[in-house]
Amino acid sequence: MATVYAAALNFKGTLDRLGGALYRDPYKSPPRAPVLAIKPANCRIASGTPIICPAGVDRLRMGGTLAVVIGDSGRIGGFAIANDVSIPHDSYYRPAIEQRCRDGFCPIGPVVETRNLPDPDRAGIRILVNGRLACTDNTANLVRSIPRLLADIAEFMTLSPGDILLVGEPDSAPLAGPGDRVRVEIDGLGAIENSIV
Amino acid sequence: MKHARVLVDGVVRQVTEGDAALSGEIAWLPPVEPGTIFALGLNYADHARELSFKAPVTPLVFLKGPNTLCGHMGYTRRPADATYMHYECELAVVMGKTARQVKQADAYGCVAGYTIANDYAIRDYLENYYRPNFRVKSRDSTTPLGPWLVDSADIPDPMNLRLRTLVNGRLTQEGCTRDMIFTIPALIEYLSGFMTLSPGDLILTGTPEGLADVKAGDVVVTEIDGLGSLQNTIV
Numbered sequence: 235m236a237t238v239y240a241a242a243l244n245f246k247g248t249l250d251r252l253g254g255a256l257y258r259d260p261y262k263s264p265p266r267a268p269v270l271a272i273k274p275a276n277c278r279i280a281s282g283t284p285i286i287c288p289a290g291v292d293r294l295r296m297g298g299t300l301a302v303v304i305g306d307s308g309r310i311g312g313f314a315i316a317n318d319v320s321i322p323h324d325s326y327y328r329p330a331i332e333q334r335c336r337d338g339f340c341p342i343g344p345v346v347e348t349r350n351l352p353d354p355d356r357a358g359i360r361i362l363v364n365g366r367l368a369c370t371d372n373t374a375n376l377v378r379s380i381p382r383l384l385a386d387i388a389e390f391m392t393l394s395p396g397d398i399l400l401v402g403e404p405d406s407a408p409l410a411g412p413g414d415r416v417r418v419e420i421d422g423l424g425a426i427e428n429s430i431v
Numbered sequence: 432m433k434h435a436r437v438l439v440d441g442v443v444r445q446v447t448e449g450d451a452a453l454s455g456e457i458a459w460l461p462p463v464e465p466g467t468i469f470a471l472g473l474n475y476a477d478h479a480r481e482l483s484f485k486a487p488v489t490p491l492v493f494l495k496g497p498n499t500l501c502g503h504m505g506y507t508r509r510p511a512d513a514t515y516m517h518y519e520c521e522l523a524v525v526m527g528k529t530a531r532q533v534k535q536a537d538a539y540g541c542v543a544g545y546t547i548a549n550d551y552a553i554r555d556y557l558e559n560y561y562r563p564n565f566r567v568k569s570r571d572s573t574t575p576l577g578p579w580l581v582d583s584a585d586i587p588d589p590m591n592l593r594l595r596t597l598v599n600g601r602l603t604q605e606g607c608t609r610d611m612i613f614t615i616p617a618l619i620e621y622l623s624g625f626m627t628l629s630p631g632d633l634i635l636t637g638t639p640e641g642l643a644d645v646k647a648g649d650v651v652v653t654e655i656d657g658l659g660s661l662q663n664t665i666v
Binding site for chain 1: 466467469491492493494495496497498499556558559560561562563564565566569570571625626627628629
């Protein structure tokens with residue numbers, strides 16, 4: 235069974251914003267190795283399937299991002315558009331399972347061959363809420379570029395063919411709630427769209 | 432009944448204890464093909480104390496990738512630059528049914544069985560981001576699992592099993608599952624309360640005190656009453 239991994243703190247804006255906090259408790263120093271999470275199988279839904287907002291939660295973070303699909307021998311086999319949905323949380327200290335691993339919290343589009351994305355290190359990402367542009371970012375702003383991220387992960391664990399790596403959520407990933415329609419667009423890959431119920 | 436998955440002449444076979452195939456040349460595989468792998472940190476009060484942590488008020492859950500698993504009689508690599516790599520003998524719960532918002536009273540009905548996990552950690556790589564971070568806990572083949580999946584019917588009281596670890600035959604870790612902070616039913620209620628659990632999902636329920644550094648060449652045996660004995664060699 236393929237696994238979906240998600241890099242965290244991998245857009246420069248987030249590290250800039252956290253600034254001095256990265257040197258204080260509980261973190262004590264900025265991250266050295268890639269910060270990773272798993273989006274388990276219960277999270278995965280297709281474009282078009284509604285995202286369920288848990289009871290007692292008003293708004294969800296819409297972490298629209300590029301998904302790298304691992305091919306043979308650790309090479310990149312393709313790309314997809316994903317939405318790393320989470321319940322907003324400020325702390326990166328403990329694994330945020332309750333906030334990140336709910337059912338349906340990882341809409342992901344069909345895998346597209348690499349040639350459709352000629353320059354994955356300069357891919358524009360746009361997140362639209364109800365048709366209004368709420369966030370724009372670009373993979374050029376990654377702390378670790380895709381090749382660097384893959385190499386640094388390979389130093390301590392193996393990604394297998396079919397595994398998926400979300401490269402990080404843009405720092406200005408918007409919030410959206412029940413009734414909203416969320417569209418994630420990436421240059422060369424098209425779009426995925428999910429409503430929140 | 433005790434079930435295992437083994438490789439015989441390059442072919443994966445499901446066997447049960449006593450199967451003639453086990454007397455031939457085999458390689459042990461993890462006894463289940465895993466779904467989501469949950470693991471617990473600080474789930475025994477004595478171990479939390481040992482690491483100078485207060486016992487958590489909600490379960491400290493982290494996830495591991497399937498790359499981490501290896502079978503009985505397997506090998507786990509100690510990185511050349513590591514100064515502190517320790518084993519963790521843990522009772523692993525194997526889910527047998529889909530579980531969504533299951534109450535504690537019904538939790539055991541969702542369990543297929545139990546096995547032994549050795550959830551190694553390389554503490555040199557600890558960082559305070561989503562701690563325990565993947566570089567510590569999700570490395571390839573650092574979680575021996577097995578040898579058997581033992582049917583839940585054969586383990587009437589999983590909350591009262593002795594666990595122990597032996598390094599090169601010397602007892603280094605000993606505990607009892609009754610000392611878990613969050614019990615198996617509590618963990619199933621907690622997890623299924625916010626996400627759906629599926630057959631094949633694994634819950635590694637944490638480890639008691641008694642950690643020690645292990646070096647290349649060490650033979651590490653983790654044992655749990657009624658589940659058998661899981662052997663691993665550090666290389």
